Amino acid sequence: MSEALWGPGARAKTSLDMVALRQAWLLAVNDLRQEARDLELILTSTFFSLVVLIMLGMSFSALGVSSQPLAVPGMLWLSVAFVGALTLGRIFTREREFDTLRALLVAPVERVSIYLAKAFVTMVILLGCSLLTVLGLTLLFPAAQPFADRPLETFALVTMGCTAYAGVGTLFAAGLASSSGKNVLLSVILYPLTMPSLLFALVATRSLLEGHESFTTYLGQLTATNVLAFVVGAWLFEPVLVGVPQKRRGAARAARRRR
Amino acid sequence: MKNILPFAMLGVAALIFPTSVSTIFLETPIEQQMGTVQKIFYFHVPLAWIMMLLAVVCGVSAGIQLRRDSKRAEAVSIAAAELVLVTGLGVLITGPIWGHATWGKAWTWDARQVSTGLLWLVFAAYVLVRHYGAAGSERLAAGLAIFGAIDVPVIYYAVKIWKTTHPSNDVAGSLPASMWAALWPALIALLLTSLALLFIRVRQELTDVTLDEAWISLDDAGAAQPATGDA
Amino acid sequence: MDDSPLLRLRGVGKHFGRLAVLRGLDLDLCAGEIVGLIGANGAGKSTLLSIIAGLMPPSRGERTFAGSTGVGLAERARFAVVSHTAQTYPRLTAIENLQLFASLREKAGAHNEPLLPTLERLGLGYAARRQAGTFSRGMLQRLALARALLGRPEMLLLDEPFTALDRPGRTLLANVLAQERDRGAAILLISHDLEALVSVADRVLLLEGGVIAGEVPRAPEHASFGPRVRELAGRMPSVGTEAHA
Known part of the structure; x- marks a missing residue:
């Protein structure tokens, strides 16, 4: 999609989007396959989630049942924020260690596919960790019982929350990885920008725990911010990573010459 | 002409500002419930509006910067982001003072307070990335500014929803017309000052770019000579 | 295909702040030739490669590949890059x-x-x-x-391809590059290893001071170039021809 806006890929937009999606799927499967072979991300992120969970349990075990519904959502999404920053940093450090991101950028791969694939992988890993956190919170805090009682809603909520985080985070983690930037900047950028999505997630979680009707409304709003984050992220990915070609003339000519 | 403009704006602001202050303190009635401290409203609200405006200016110019690879837009974007920090600081200082007097608490997690704080953090991140990022991070920073500007309404809405699940403080109701009338001169004075500062800062950045270019072309000329002489 | 060069750089400059890396560089790369580009560390070789590969827009000047200044999907399918880092998934x-x-x-x-x-x-x-x-x-x-050769690229860019290779590896590389050249590919080799470049490339250009400072002559006695080229040429061994064997 960004190709159609910025670059000289002078083909029909629909076929272009299909190319991007197919390539994104290939890249995502490739990442997951590598992950399945060494489990590095899954194990470190899961371990980190456990550590955060234990820290939360120790810090808030004395909390009364009445105040727990106010605290549990915060615990869940803070944990997502921490684990998410770690996961994103690691995913792109790995790309940078072997410089594979550059190989993808010079290959005939839609840039937006790279974005979508990385966001998807981040989302999957983050989702796994968050479900673990949810499980742990349910065991530790009685007020978190609705998580277990309404598993479908919980799953939808956690998925949407993680998606929001991945959508915003992938753009900036990739940008930092390609500019040989400093990873400390990732947290600096990530937390302020993901705050609105996390706030929506927080509100939705609270209404879920309290059994409010408004849960679906909040979930819808969270989904809307996700869509916004993904559209903007996909749109900005190529300009942020490689910049735009200064001139576009000659593009159509080249496209015609090409078969 | 272009050089005079910002200083002319500062001059006009300097004329308006004293009259505005005298109107605010001497002619406008003292608000019944809040008392004299409500006067801070005339500075707080304009600053908040200007901050929002600058945030949008920063986001839009960052978009042009990315799209056109424009140094001019980049300069505007940098200047606007820094002024968001300055005006934002003003908002974040005056707000709690007012809040302390009216609500008895400086920070009440009011939707506007939190969203202003978040927005300020986003642009602080922008300035940090610009200063400490490696080469190429100017595009990253631009992406951040665009996200930040788009976030303005989302943040506000998110915090508002988040707030409804908290016990809320009622903000002072509608103000009489005389108070609104006193607001406009203050707004104009502050807006002119901010825009003048924006122009000056943009020009500074552009001068920097010009200097870099001059340096480079001088460097080019120096480097080209032996090469052509030899070949 | 017409006679115009496949890759054409005109007045390409790149600067980071006040640091000028490239200063108005011109370069033509035609189909069926191997061009070597030699330069010291920090001469801007990698920056130049990034610009040619479309990873970085030049600060000024124009880069044209196959008649197009764009680096879209269609263009990227027609060239390949071998970086000095392996860029493979371990x-x-x-x-x-x-x-x-x-x-x-x-x-x-x-x-x-x-x-x-x-x-x-x-x-x-x-x-x-x-x-x-x-x-x-x-x-x-x-x-x-191997990955670069997958798509029978019209243009092949190699950044320091010799560094990790042993003697047989270099011979293999030279042979493969010669085959690709004969097939009609335009090949640009970037290195700081003059000996290796000369043994493979049809012509070797010197990148210095952000421009192409001259062509390294095939034989040392033709050194009517700048002092830097003469110095390099003086260090050059007799030209190896194993690549064309």
């Missing part, structure tokens, strides 16, 4: 590494050579099922080259 086997890029190319509508023969051509057939993480630097370099 957890994937050699053949999987190739397979990934072949599938990505396929989805973009580009053609691919058969995978295993390409690996065998670079002497990696025996290691096709081994994970790239277990490869030596030289093997990774050859794997990266």
